[in-house]
Amino acid sequence: MTREAGTPGAPVPDGLSEHLVVDGQPVAFAPGQTIAAALLAADRTSWRTTRAGRSRGIFCGIGVCFDCLVTSNGRRVRACLEPARAGDVVTTGPVSPDVAGVWQETPHRAGRRAPRRAWLAASGPPGPARLTRCDAVVVGAGPAGLTAANAMAEHGLSVVLMDAGERPGGQYYRHSVRGGSPEAASHRFRTLRADLDRHVVAGRIDYRPRHQVWTLERTPAPIPATAAVRPADPTWTVHALAEGPEPTACRVVAPAVVVATGAYDRQLPFPGWDLPGVVAAGGAQALLKGSGVALGGVDGRAVVAGSGPFLLPVATGLARAGVRVAGVYEASRARDYLRHARTLAWQPGRFAEAAGYARKLALHRVPYRTGHAVVAAHGDERLTGVTVARLDARRRPVAGGERHVACDTLAVGYGFTPQLDLLVEAGCDVRADAGGTPAVLVDDDQRTTCAGLYSAGETTGVGGASLALVEGELAGLTVVAAVGRPVEEPRKARLRQRKDRLRAFADVLDAVHPLPADWLRDVPDETVLCRCEEVPVGAVREAVRDLGSGDPRSAKLLTRAGMGWCQGRTCAAATAALVGRLTGSPPDVTDVAALARRPVAQPVPLGVLASLPDSEPTDATPADETSRGEVR
Incomplete structure (x- = not known):
């Protein structure tokens, strides 16, 4: 039996399920599930081992951490992103030289030669990169991306909408092929989806799901534009990889790009956090909503x-699906909100939302404890329990305040980190909040510091779906005005006003729920900090104490923390916080930008890079029939 996508907890008769082959054995899956979901439904919490022999399964659940790598039909893929298909042949286990390359390692220790990795990737000859031009490209089909694309299409612009997911909605509106997500069932998303469908049918939006955008390239000289775009406008080339059984490269040229790539879970290390069964809170919800x-x-x-x-x-979703939630442990305290009563008064709906969750937790008899945190996870091959500790006013564990809680799943997260890879590499300025969390710098109308680049949603500072919807619409209207189309100024003014109120509320959340970096003082040296390179906390302490490391980047170079599969997405925040605490100098904007810089934002076959031609784009505005996506 497997679980039906979109109906958590409901069994699907085996006769209605399809099968893929994993390590020679059939594994059933329901339509729309990923390979990772199929493995988890079959009670496989881990399926590969690290070089040090640690078991790994799923962690982030959204393609950020690379813990869930498998080989599918000869290709190395992230199981949490790859759809399960009938007849697929999947192999698990350690990295295989004939698939993933040749690895060379030297023993790890700060101050000595860091591990040296040589990866010789094999890739077949790629086909020519499909090239299109349009008025604007939107990267990301979450709340911000959808509203931006719809706003531009509403005013007659041709838009290419690219997203890594199989279905529009992003993480917030994530849903399975059969629905099932309360957010996706909302009136707001149904309206967004209906507008998208209408614009796709009319040819105004070219929707491309399962497209991984790996870089943005500014074209030095303007390319002849359509009537809707002034020739003097700057031009950007968006490079992407269309995922599938045979991935293909594509390029889209436009004078305007709206980046709405969202965010991912922010983590702090603790003993055992790399055990199978410990997952990011967002990953737990993604599996529930999407599969x-x-x-x-x-x-x-x-x-x-x-x-x-x-x-x-996350807790109420798991409880509704039939999982027994042993407790919700919040590091902050509810009374911390009292210091922000004036700002909260502008958001009465938030109190009703919180009360609704409280009722659901009470209905399922889920205990909710503030001022507590999980400080250790226990188990051998998989999670069997956690240690929960009471925290003091500085959010550090109180000695003698620990207790053991038996569990086989831990969903953990300390807020979110914006996904800034594309924007930072393009040259956009960033800012850092009081806790060192980065965000791209935008003006009142969502313009970045790079002409022709706009950003909306969590990339401008984590603020939730309501703020993302407002910023996306505002960004779309700003692009419309930039190409000379008339825009309703009162509409933009209302959006700016609402954005300011929502941003003020987001600032309250940042203040009440900071990253509790002070507790890193007591984390044991042997605790894994970087999951990919298996760098322990003690190595970073040694780099600062004995080798003169004074900033996160030098600590990274000395220890390889953040230089593995995920390129620091999972451990960068914790590494920066740890170095800042050890040196007494919190990470500044320069540190933040350095940690977010990744020249290639997504895995790309070497053959794709080698095949990039220096050719002029063909005019495909509106989107031609060969490149038009279908809303599914």
Whole structure:
């Protein structure tokens, strides 16, 4: 039996399921599930080992951490992103030289030669990169990306909308092929989806799901434009990889690009956090919404921990799916909100939302504890329990305040980190909040510091779906005005006003739920900091104490923390916080930009890079029939 996508906890008769072959054995899956979801539904929490022999399965659940790598039909893929297809042949286990390359390692120790990696990737000859031009490109089809694309199409612009997911909606509106997500069932998303469908049918939006954008390239000289675009406008080339059984490269040229790539879970290390069964809070929700798989299953026992209001929908979603949630442990305290009563008064709906979650937790008898955190996870090959500790006013564990909680799933997250790879590499300025979390710098109308680049949603500072919807619409209207089309100024003024109120509320959340970096003082040296390179916390301490490392970048170079598969996305925040605490100098904007810089934002076959031609784009505005996506 497997779980039906979109109906968490509901069994699907085996006769209605399809099968893929994993390590020679058939594994059933429901339509729309990923390979990772199929493995988890079959009670496989781990399927590969690291070079040090640690078991790995799924962690981030959205393609950020690379823990869930498998080989599917001869290609190395992230199981949490790759759709399960009938007849696919999947192999698990350690990295295979004949598939993933040749690895060379030297023993790790700060101050000595860091591990040296040589990866000789094999890739077949790629086909020519499909090239299109349009008025604007939107990267990301979440709340911000959808509203931006719809706003531009509404005013007659031709738009290419690219997204890594199979279905529009991003993480917030994530849903399976059969629905099932409360957010996706909302009136707001149904309206967004209907508008997208209408614009796709009319040829105004070319929607391209499962497209991984890996870089933005500014074209030195303007390319002849359509009547809607002034020739003097700057031009950008968006490079992407269309995922599928045979990935293909594509390029889209436009004078305007709106980047709405969202964010991913921010983490702090603790002993055992790399055990199978420990997952990011966002990963637990992504599996539930997108594949209908509740981690642990109806007989499982889960703990939800970390900081921020996002823990509430994760816990209630798991409980609704039949998982026994043993507790929600919030590092901050509710009374901290009292210092921001004036700002909160402008958001009465938030109180009703919080009360709704409280009722759901009470209905399922889920205990909710503030001022507590998970400080250790236990188990051998998989999670069996956690240690929960009471925190003091500085959010550090209080000695003698620990207790053990049995569980087989831990969903953990300390807020979110914006996905800035494309923007930083393009040259956009960034800012850092008081806790060192980065965000791209934008003006009142969502323009970045690079002409022709705009950004909306979590990339401008984590603020939730409501703020992302407003910023996306505002960005879209700003692009419309930039190409000379008339825009309703009162509409933009209302959006700016609402944005300011929502941003003020987001600032309150940042203040109440900061990254509790002070507790890193007590984390044991042997605790894994960088999951990819298996760099321990002690190596970074040694780099600062004995080798003169004074900033996160030098610590990275001395220890290889952040130089593995995920390129620091998972450990960068914790590394920066640890170095800042050890040196007494919190990370500044320069540190933030350095940690977010990744020349290639997504995995790209070497053959694709070698095949990039220096050719002029063909005019394909509106989107031609060969490149037009279909909303599914």
